[in-house]
Amino acid sequence: MPEVVEREASGSEAPSLATSSTYTPDALGDAADTVDQETGLPGGLVMVHSDIFAAPANSVLIHACNCQGSWGAGIALTMKRFYPRAYVVYRNHCDSNAADSAALLGTALLIPPQPGDRNSHWITCLFTSQYYGRRVDAPDRILEHTASSFEHFLKLLGDTERGGDADLGTAGEVHTCKINSGRFGVPWERTGRVLEDALERDGEGRVVFAHEFEEETGAGGGFKARPGGGRGGGGLEKGQQILRF
Ligand SMILES: Nc1ncnc2c1ncn2[C@@H]1O[C@H](COP(=O)(O)OP(=O)(O)OC[C@H]2O[C@H](OP(=O)(O)O)[C@H](O)[C@@H]2O)[C@@H](O)[C@H]1O
Numbered sequence: 001m002p003e004v005v006e007r008e009a010s011g012s013e014a015p016s017l018a019t020s021s022t023y024t025p026d027a028l029g030d031a032a033d034t035v036d037q038e039t040g041l042p043g044g045l046v047m048v049h050s051d052i053f054a055a056p057a058n059s060v061l062i063h064a065c066n067c068q069g070s071w072g073a074g075i076a077l078t079m080k081r082f083y084p085r086a087y088v089v090y091r092n093h094c095d096s097n098a099a100d101s102a103a104l105l106g107t108a109l110l111i112p113p114q115p116g117d118r119n120s121h122w123i124t125c126l127f128t129s130q131y132y133g134r135r136v137d138a139p140d141r142i143l144e145h146t147a148s149s150f151e152h153f154l155k156l157l158g159d160t161e162r163g164g165d166a167d168l169g170t171a172g173e174v175h176t177c178k179i180n181s182g183r184f185g186v187p188w189e190r191t192g193r194v195l196e197d198a199l200e201r202d203g204e205g206r207v208v209f210a211h212e213f214e215e216e217t218g219a220g221g222g223f224k225a226r227p228g229g230g231r232g233g234g235g236l237e238k239g240q241q242i243l244r245f
Contacts, residue, residue, distance in 0.1 A: 043205035045196045052211040053082060055175040057120045058113065060157065062176035062208075064146070064184055065109075065125040066132040067101035069094035074183045079123065085114030086123040093125075102130050106148035110156040112168045122171045124153050129184055139186045143194055146180060150198050154206070174208045 052061055052075075063075055069091040071080040080087045089111045097104050104127040113120040126149035129137040137145070161170050176195070180186035192210065199206060 043203050043207060044199050045192060045208050045210050047212055048209045049212045049214075051213060052175050052177050053078070053118070053121075055119075055121065055209070056172055058122070058169070058172035060110070060122040060124055060171045060174045062124040062126060062153070062174065062179065064128045064142075064179035065090065066136075067094055067097070067104040067127050067130045068132065069098075070132060072132070075177050082118040083111075083114065083121065083123050085117045086111045089114065090123075090125050105130055106145040106152070108149045108153035108156060110153065110160070112160075112171075126150060126153060126179060128180055132183065136184055139180075139190070142180050142184055142186050143190055146191055147194050147198060150195055151202060154198065154202050158204075174206065176208055176210050177213065178210060 055061060061079075063079060065071070065076065071077060071087055071090070090109060093109055094101065094104065107127050109125040109127070111123045111125070113122055117123075126146060128142045128145040128149060131137070136142075157171060157174070160168060178188040178191070180191045181188040195208065195210070199208060
């Protein structure tokens with residue numbers, strides 16, 4: 001099973017971007033059935049209307065990947081542009097499993113911030129389809145791999161928090177795009193339910209911000225998160241909502 005990849009020798013920190021908006025417990029009312037002890041936020045999937053690349057520095061950004069070493073289109077192509085070093089880690093990981101790329105299905109790769117990549121973000125690859133394009137896996141298989149790769153991600157993330165590698169530090173907020181919902185052709189509601197179930201089972205009150213993104217604003221970075229970012233801002237920001245699948 002792939003583990004956390006060691007960070008290369010430390011380099012200059014990438015410039016920090018606008019922070020994403022977050023919630024204050026009182027704004028959530030009775031929607032908060034499980035509460036994250038550290039943030040006081042309800043565990044589970046929380047939809048936000050903002051650009052995932054505007055997430056706070058040190059956040060984890062999750063996207064769905066094929067097992068062929070290709071970030072050739074969609075949000076993956078933006079990832080490749082913003083996190084070229086992380087892409088190399090992902091591609092090397094696929095190359096080392098090229099003899100049996102199916103072995104990566106249902107696993108996750110957690111890549112710590114790479115020097116020179118953008119905003120000290122951690123990048124998480126969930127291997128949900130072996131191939132892409134016309135050979136993409138069937139939706140049910142993708143959902144099956146989504147469940148196990150997300151569970152693996154939660155374990156890897158927990159290991160970094162418990163293991164506390166001094167060099168790596170621990171990751172901050174967890175953010176995901178609506179994985180599988182574009183080129184992988186799986187309705188977001190189906191994937192959202194899988195992620196929500198895993199968080200209820202093994203999330204330990206963890207919050208994952210899921211980004212609703214207006215494509216017309218163009219690929220990441222061009223759409224600014226709503227003002228009021230940073231913890232302890234007002235109540236729910238306009239357009240933010242708690243979703244229960
Ligand atoms: N800045 C932003 N902030 C927040 N959300 C953003 C965003 N920009 C786009 N989104 C949304 O992010 C979702 C994912 O949609 P995507 O079609 O990209 O990914 P997917 O998970 O369906 O499929 C994966 C395969 O696609 C790729 O390309 P290749 O296979 O290489 O050709 C990979 O490599 C895989 O293989 C859609 O809701 C977009 O609105």
